[in-house]
Amino acid sequence: MRKLTTEMFCVLTVLSMISLFSCAPDDTNISSYGEDRAQIENLQARYMFALDFGDLDTFVSTFTEDGVLDIIGMKWQGREGIKNGLGNMMPPVGEDKPEALNTSDDKEEKPLYRATGRHNISNIVLKIEGDNAVGRAYWFHMGNGNPERKAALDSYGYYEDEIVKVNGQWLFKKRSIYNEQMAEWIGSDKNPCW
């Protein structure tokens, strides 16, 4: 009898511990729509900061090792491939530094300080199954690349994403970018979502 109850104690303790651990706030272990979506939203936002501030190393770290960035007109695979491909399209980091305040009269010729461009993501739709997610979202871009540094919206489009969980971390496996300011990159006229 003593033996039996001791065994029971073990079995029940294990069951209880399983219950406890399945709820513990360990991000790499929790898997639910809310937890996964939160991690993926964070990834998508970090991607934007890295892109707009020219931080290519962080940018490519949001992709899997063999991840694909497809901007329709061009397509790169792998972190090095993306870094080189995108790097060639972007102004060299640091070249566009802030200038001294312009106190002359010809403000239209000399800008007051460096220009910036900012990508934003919205309307994030995610279908998640286990370690695989399919995403759709809108993006839009604003910038102030004019002498007055006046903010203006200048383009928009949408993303089609494949996102995977690798060693507990969500990463882009493939991001396709449609741009509705370019006839060739405009994307579908059918709902690309569900």
Next chain:
Amino acid sequence: MRKLTTEMFCVLTVLSMISLFSCAPDDTNISSYGEDRAQIENLQARYMFALDFGDLDTFVSTFTEDGVLDIIGMKWQGREGIKNGLGNMMPPVGEDKPEALNTSDDKEEKPLYRATGRHNISNIVLKIEGDNAVGRAYWFHMGNGNPERKAALDSYGYYEDEIVKVNGQWLFKKRSIYNEQMAEWIGSDKNPCW
């Protein structure tokens, strides 16, 4: 004694199983602020894709069977009612297809390709109690309906939402849309949120 410990075993096993199941990643069972908010954000984003791509069947599926869409100037109830009402306001799907690239000189008269309009949601506030949620959020719209297909912001406003969970799925029970480009639809000058 043997009987007692067997009963104990059953009771405790049941308790442990309840614990396990209450944590299982079954989206229809989990109910917490984070899980519910994630599902509702997804709903709100799917609504936008369906609206902008003229997918009225998917659009009305984001409402309950007797759901209400109130754009202040007009108001429709039920999926069929919303589909008919909104359908009459939208350009027929497919009529605005991409045109061949315009290579002539008079680019101002013939657009290069179809125009698009994109609604975006931001600043989502949600108060959730059980299967009922009350929402507030901002919306803004951009489009490129000009010969150059130049992106431009053209309107904004806010939503007041009632959202309910039906058979494990969050759906709009009522969405009211305030539009700050229309004197009659401009909405409150007091904080509509909390």
Next chain:
Amino acid sequence: MRKLTTEMFCVLTVLSMISLFSCAPDDTNISSYGEDRAQIENLQARYMFALDFGDLDTFVSTFTEDGVLDIIGMKWQGREGIKNGLGNMMPPVGEDKPEALNTSDDKEEKPLYRATGRHNISNIVLKIEGDNAVGRAYWFHMGNGNPERKAALDSYGYYEDEIVKVNGQWLFKKRSIYNEQMAEWIGSDKNPCW
């Protein structure tokens, strides 16, 4: 033996109950990335509604008692300090009420109804450890303060946030606001995120 099994019953029941409660949808108890992020996103959105609708009491309630709002050019500490400082910069609430519809011909002089301004948050990045979070996000502002009440984007920038959980509620401990339309407030040219 009877005593032992009764003790066991108690221990195991307690273990099971702990498991149950650790999963219960009690927002103040749950702590996981998804739950915390959901609460913080809600806070960030409520802040925007309160700001744009001139609801200063709600606005300052999104900060801790000794919270700091640093708009780089100016900096205020404490709820009263923020309320007074920000209040002096904003038009008095209610002074900008909707006017009667303008039916005269000189529409350029008399606006049709009150103007509004709307701040939006996007690209929210959050690093959360226990009751402390560090945040980065983009913001952009649109308004219609012109006679035609035409919507236009007018400024953008980014936030650096310190957010803490006090008595189960996430609040801003410090928000710093960078504004890329002001040479002095433009912020870093290195990625402020990770």
